[in-house]
Amino acid sequence: QITLKExxxxxxxPTETLTLTCTFSGFSLSTSRLGVGWIxxxxxKALEWLALIYGxxxxxxxxxxxxxxxxxxxxxxxxxxxxxxxxxSVDTGTYYCAYLGRYFDYWGQGTLVSxxx
Amino acid sequence: EIVLTQSxxxxxxxxxxxxxxxxxxxxxxxxxxxxxxxxxxxxxxxxIYDASNRxxxxxxxxxxxxxxxxxxxxxxxxxxxxxAVYYCQQRSNWPLSFGQGTKLEIK
Numbered sequence: 001q002i003t004l005k006e007x008x009x010x011x012x013x014p015t016e017t018l019t020l021t022c023t024f025s026g027f028s029l030s031t032s033r034l035g036v037g038w039i040x041x042x043x044x045k046a047l048e049w050l051a052l053i054y055g056x057x058x059x060x061x062x063x064x065x066x067x068x069x070x071x072x073x074x075x076x077x078x079x080x081x082x083x084x085x086x087x088x089s090v091d092t093g094t095y096y097c098a099y100l101g102r103y104f105d106y107w108g109q110g111t112l113v114s115x116x117x
Numbered sequence: 118e119i120v121l122t123q124s125x126x127x128x129x130x131x132x133x134x135x136x137x138x139x140x141x142x143x144x145x146x147x148x149x150x151x152x153x154x155x156x157x158x159x160x161x162x163x164x165i166y167d168a169s170n171r172x173x174x175x176x177x178x179x180x181x182x183x184x185x186x187x188x189x190x191x192x193x194x195x196x197x198x199x200x201a202v203y204y205c206q207q208r209s210n211w212p213l214s215f216g217q218g219t220k221l222e223i224k
Binding site: 037039046047048049052060062063096098102103104105106107108109110 | 118151153155160161162163166167172204206208211212213214215216217218
């Protein structure tokens with residue numbers, strides 16, 4: 001059974017760095033073409049893909065955010081970490097991590113992050 | 118970047134009716150398209166992958182079709198639990214992208 005769960009702060013201040021952790025079970029991220037991705041959703045708006053890391057450590061980032069994003073994995077802990085620098089109010093939303101086989105087959109419950117001073 | 122345009126933005130139907138949702142890609146994506154369902158307060162759920170394959174546990178009333186740039190999600194006879202927001206997503210090219218969603222509401 002594949003499960004994923006996001007954790008991290010619920011509130012960050014503008015210009016701060018956000019660090020979110022996705023802890024998963026039911027698969028190993030040492031298999032090259034499996035991946036874990038991050039997707040966010042502003043309140044009442046559409047899904048936006050942010051970043052993805054494969055088991056072979058291939059990393060993909062959204063071009064519009066690549067200068068502020070980083071994604072890493074810790075295979076021994078079954079975790080994937082997303083960092084986003086210089087947070088702004090427009091970054092407020094629910095952040096999901098998801099398992100990628102060919103598509104986002106399994107999703108975490110999401111974590112709501114608010115950006116406010 | 119591939120832009121996915123979903124239509125209509127909102128679809129108002131009654132239980133038992135047939136729903137037809139559209140997703141159009143700004144360039145050809147072969148069949149590399151998925152559909153997701155999202156209910157309020159929940160994470161999205163994969164319904165259809167590679168344009169026409171139902172994901173595990175998805176009822177047969179959900180079907181997908183299309184290739185190239187034009188895709189359709191059809192719900193043959195709406196159940197009360199089907200009223201939700203539906204998103205398409207492509208994996209043909211980087212960056213991955215989602216459509217803006219179609220809200221399926223009860224008429």
